[in-house]
Amino acid sequence: MPITTPLTQLLGIKHPILLAPMDTISGSRLTRAVSEAGGFGILGGGYGDQERLEAETRQLSGFASFGIGFITWSLAKKPKLLEIALDANPQAIMLSFGDPAPFAARIRACGARLICQVQSEDMAKQALDAGADILIAQGTEAGGHGASRTTVDIVPAIVDLAAGRVPVVAAGGIADGRGLAAMMMLGASGVLIGTRFYASVEANGAEEAKQRIRDADPNDTVRGVIVDWSRSLFWPAPFTARTLVNDHIRRWTGREIELMQRAAEVTLQYAAARAAGNFEVAAVFAGEAVGLIHDIPSAAEIVERIATEAEQLLAGRRNSSVSA
Numbered sequence: 005m006p007i008t009t010p011l012t013q014l015l016g017i018k019h020p021i022l023l024a025p026m027d028t029i030s031g032s033r034l035t036r037a038v039s040e041a042g043g044f045g046i047l048g049g050g051y052g053d054q055e056r057l058e059a060e061t062r063q064l065s066g067f068a069s070f071g072i073g074f075i076t077w078s079l080a081k082k083p084k085l086l087e088i089a090l091d092a093n094p095q096a097i098m099l100s101f102g103d104p105a106p107f108a109a110r111i112r113a114c115g116a117r118l119i120c121q122v123q124s125e126d127m128a129k130q131a132l133d134a135g136a137d138i139l140i141a142q143g144t145e146a147g148g149h150g151a152s153r154t155t156v157d158i159v160p161a162i163v164d165l166a167a168g169r170v171p172v173v174a175a176g177g178i179a180d181g182r183g184l185a186a187m188m189m190l191g192a193s194g195v196l197i198g199t200r201f202y203a204s205v206e207a208n209g210a211e212e213a214k215q216r217i218r219d220a221d222p223n224d225t226v227r228g229v230i231v232d233w234s235r236s237l238f239w240p241a242p243f244t245a246r247t248l249v250n251d252h253i254r255r256w257t258g259r260e261i262e263l264m265q266r267a268a269e270v271t272l273q274y275a276a277a278r279a280a281g282n283f284e285v286a287a288v289f290a291g292e293a294v295g296l297i298h299d300i301p302s303a304a305e306i307v308e309r310i311a312t313e314a315e316q317l318l319a320g321r322r323n324s325s326v327s328a
Contacts, residue, residue, distance in 0.1 A: 006042075007184075007315055011138065011171040011193035014117070015095065017069065018042030019311040020194025021184070022140075022173060023201055023303075025049060025073025025098055026148060026289070028056070030198075032063035034206040037303035039069040042311070046071040046098055046119075049089065052082040061092035070094055071119065075149075076102025077240060083107075090114045098140070101149060101243055108134040121175065121196075123151035123242070128162050138171050140196050144227065144246075145177030147199045147291030151242045156190065163191035179293035181313020188318065197310075199291040204303045210281055213288045214300050216248055222295030224249050230256045231287040233263050234274040247287040248294070252277075 006012075011020045021043035023030055027050040035045030047060055049072055064070055072089040076099045079085060086107055089097060097111045100121035111118050112135060120131035121140035128139055141162035143155025153161075155176035163172045174187035175196035184195050202209055203217040227246040230253055232239055239245075247253065252274070256263045263270060277285030301309075 005315065005319075006311065007188070007318065009171065009188070009193040011173060014137065014171060015044050015069070017044050019307055020173075020188075021307055021310055022046060022071075022194060022196040024146075024148075024175065024196050024198030025071070025100075026198050026202060026207075027051070029202055029207050029209050029289075030073075031208040032060045034201060034204065034208065034303055035064065035070050036067060037204075037206045038201065038307060039067070041304040041307035043307045044069060044071065044096075046073045046096070047094075049074040049079070049085065051075060051078045052085050054082070054085060054088065057085055057088055061088065064092055064094075068095070071096035071098055071117075073098035073100065073119075076100060076104060076107075080106065086110060090116065096138070100140075100142075101240070103134075104131055104136065105134040108136075119173075122162065123153060123158065125161060125165050128165050132166070132169065136170060138173060139166055140173045140175050141192070142196075143174075143176030145292040146175055147202070147225070147246050147293075148289045149239060149243045149245050150176065150227070151244075155187075159187060159190045159192050177292045179296040179310075181310045181315075181317060183293075183296075184310055184314035185317040185321075188314070195310075199293050200297055200306055200310075201303060202290065203297050203300050204306055205300065206303045209288075210283075212281065212283055216283060216288050217290050217294050218297055218300055220248055220290065220294035220297075222292065225290055225292055225294060226253060226257075228253075228257070229260060230263065233260065233267060234270050236267055236271045245287070245289065246291055248283075248290050250287070251284040252287075 025048040030048035038045035096117035098119035171193035174192040179200040
């Protein structure tokens with residue numbers, strides 16, 4: 005039987021599995037695929053490329069079940085993007101890394117759900133005060149940007165704080181049904197998954213990037229500032245980026261001050277490498293769940309695997325409890 009939670013009921017979805025809005029990786033194709041498989045796809049708004057957002061939302065025209073995610077501090081610089089997103093009639097808008105309050109009223113006025121990703125109790129309180137409908141409790145194991153608390157720590161803390169007022173979704177280091185089942189035992193209503201969906205057929209990433217995720221060792225990721233500083237992006241504290249380790253990371257680890265001093269030069273080199281698809285310099289954003297990823301299937305297969313495994317594990321626990 006499919007797992008029913010406050011999250012699935014609120015969003016009207018079959019499985020409590022959400023696609024993380026990974027910058028350009030979570031495009032309209034992947035968003036559709038996850039939603040069509042019974043999860044909830046969230047389009048990545050990234051840093052605010054208006055032309056790209058307009059093109060991607062056109063591909064979702066008339067599609068009922070999807071969300072759009074933004075980096076909140078970046079959206080504040082380009083608030084027009086929110087109107088473009090809302091014109092696409094998403095079921096939800098997800099905001100991460102900043103105060104959602106300036107955007108909350110507009111989102112709710114359009115009938116969209118407000119999803120807020122948080123990394124601490126203070127952030128969760130801020131999101132609840134803004135009227136969040138769903139909280140994403142993100143642990144440091146997550147790929148891309150995040151903070152320092154582990155998933156197994158932050159999830160029950162935010163569940164306790166929310167006290168049943170809104171569903172809490174777990175994010176960070178989750179790539180299979182064991183992760184979904186475990187997070188539900190911690191009180192989560194579902195999971196937000198990025199890296200596992202990056203390594204899927206429908207993700208927008210380069211094939212080499214997907215293969216690097218598939219082939220990575222569990223110890224092959226690191227969190228830090230090198231990638232952002234190499235792009236002349238200076239994220240607000242406490243957020244840093246988790247990526248796969250590559251030659252560029254190894255070269256600049258321990259030399260971050262020198263990197264900042266040579267920012268103009270390094271930024272040009274990094275941009276050239278990214279354009280050329282040189283992933284020994286350009287980053288592959290990925291979380292600690294890489295050690296659980298061994299193939300590059302369709303998004304539908306990923307959703308089905310995770311849901312089925314979690315259903316079986318949770319059913320087995322219920323049966324064991326009855327037997328006991």
